[in-house]
Amino acid sequence: MGELYARIREEDIRIPTYHIREDPNPPLFTPLAPWVYPYPRQDEILRPRDEEVSYRAVVMENPYLRVTVLPQLGGRVYSAYDKTAGREIFHKGDVIKPARIGLRGAWICGGIEFNFIRGHHVMTMSPVDYLIRENSDGSVSVTVGHMERRSRSRWNVTLTLHPDRSYLQVDLKLYNRYRYRLDFYQWSNSSVExxxxxxxxxxxxxxxxxxxxxxxxxxxxxxxxxxxxxxxxxxxxxxxxxxxxxxxxxxxxxxxxxxxxxxxxxxxxxxxxxxxxxxxxx
Structure with missing residues (x-):
C-alpha cells in the first residue's frame, strides 16, 4: 500500500446549468406558506443557454475516495468517486437540471442531499454556510449548515475523510434555541444509478x-x-x-x-x- 493521506482543498468547477428565477416575494396565503415563508419560491426554471456555471467546490481526497461537496447547492455531496472500483458511488449529474419537486420548487437529484425540518429542504438549491478543517488525527472535514429562518433552528452536517478508511463519516448537529420542542424530521437522500x-x-x-x-x-x-x-x-x-x-x-x-x-x-x-x-x- 502506498502513502496514506487525507487532503482537502477548494476549487472552482464548471457545470452546465439550467437557471432558476426566484420570486422576489415570499409566498403568502398559499398551502405551502407555513413550510416555505419567509423564503421565496424557485418555481421558474429557465431554458438552458448552453452556459456553464462556476461552482465553488470543496474536495476531500484519500487513497480510496475523492468526495466533492457543493456549498452553493445546499451543501450536497455532488460526487463520491471510488478509486478502487474506478466509478462513482452515487449518481452524478453532468448537468444541473432542476425539476419542481422541492419545497420551494426547484430540486435536483444526484449525490447526497441533506434535508431538515420538512421535505426537500428550503436550501437544497441555495448556498449554505461551510467551514473546512484539517484535524489533528490526520483526517479532514467540511461542515455545511444553515440557520433555518422559519424555526430559527440550525443544522450542521460535518463530512470527514480519514487517511486509512474507505468510507465517508457523516455527523449531524441540530440546534434548537428555544425551550420548547420543534416539530421536524431529518433525512439524507442518496441517489444511485x-x-x-x-x-x-x-x-x-x-x-x-x-x-x-x-x-x-x-x-x-x-x-x-x-x-x-x-x-x-x-x-x-x-x-x-x-x-x-x-x-x-x-x-x-x-x-x-x-x-x-x-x-x-x-x-x-x-x-x-x-x-x-x-x-x-x-
Missing part, C-alpha cells in the same frame, strides 16, 4: 408504502420487490420493525455496492424510493 442488476439488501421482513400499504419483503405475491426492475411505478417503501444498523444497495453484475451504517436507535428510518421502470419513471 438505476440498472437492471440493482437490488436492495434491506434487513427487514416488512415494508410499508407512503399509501400505508403493507408488503412482505423481499418477496411479495411471488414478486421479488428487492430488485429495482420489479417495480414499474414510482414508490416510497419504508422498512418497519428492523433493529439492524445498516441498509444498502448492490449491483450484481458489477459486483459493487454501498452500505449506510448508523445506530438504529439514533437513525431508525430506512427508505427506498424508486421512480419505477415504466416510461414515466425513465
Amino acid at each position: 438505476a440498472r437492471e442488476d440493482l437490488f436492495y439488501p434491506y434487513p427487514t421482513e416488512y415494508i410499508i408504502s407512503s399509501g400505508r400499504r403493507l408488503y412482505r419483503f423481499p418477496i411479495q405475491g411471488g414478486l421479488d420487490i428487492s430488485r429495482w426492475k420489479s417495480i414499474p411505478i414510482a414508490h416510497d417503501l419504508f422498512a418497519i420493525g428492523t433493529e439492524a444498523d445498516f441498509m444498502g444497495i448492490y449491483y450484481e453484475e458489477a459486483d459493487v455496492g454501498m452500505v449506510h451504517y448508523a445506530n438504529h436507535y439514533q437513525a431508525p428510518g430506512k427508505k427506498i424510493f424508486t421512480w419505477g421502470t415504466d416510461d414515466a419513471g425513465r
Whole structure:
C-alpha cells in the first residue's frame, strides 16, 4: 500500500446549468406558506443557454475516495468517486437540471442531499454556510449548515475523510434555541444509478408504502420487490420493525455496492424510493 493521506482543498468547477428565477416575494396565503415563508419560491426554471456555471467546490481526497461537496447547492455531496472500483458511488449529474419537486420548487437529484425540518429542504438549491478543517488525527472535514429562518433552528452536517478508511463519516448537529420542542424530521437522500442488476439488501421482513400499504419483503405475491426492475411505478417503501444498523444497495453484475451504517436507535428510518421502470419513471 502506498502513502496514506487525507487532503482537502477548494476549487472552482464548471457545470452546465439550467437557471432558476426566484420570486422576489415570499409566498403568502398559499398551502405551502407555513413550510416555505419567509423564503421565496424557485418555481421558474429557465431554458438552458448552453452556459456553464462556476461552482465553488470543496474536495476531500484519500487513497480510496475523492468526495466533492457543493456549498452553493445546499451543501450536497455532488460526487463520491471510488478509486478502487474506478466509478462513482452515487449518481452524478453532468448537468444541473432542476425539476419542481422541492419545497420551494426547484430540486435536483444526484449525490447526497441533506434535508431538515420538512421535505426537500428550503436550501437544497441555495448556498449554505461551510467551514473546512484539517484535524489533528490526520483526517479532514467540511461542515455545511444553515440557520433555518422559519424555526430559527440550525443544522450542521460535518463530512470527514480519514487517511486509512474507505468510507465517508457523516455527523449531524441540530440546534434548537428555544425551550420548547420543534416539530421536524431529518433525512439524507442518496441517489444511485438505476440498472437492471440493482437490488436492495434491506434487513427487514416488512415494508410499508407512503399509501400505508403493507408488503412482505423481499418477496411479495411471488414478486421479488428487492430488485429495482420489479417495480414499474414510482414508490416510497419504508422498512418497519428492523433493529439492524445498516441498509444498502448492490449491483450484481458489477459486483459493487454501498452500505449506510448508523445506530438504529439514533437513525431508525430506512427508505427506498424508486421512480419505477415504466416510461414515466425513465
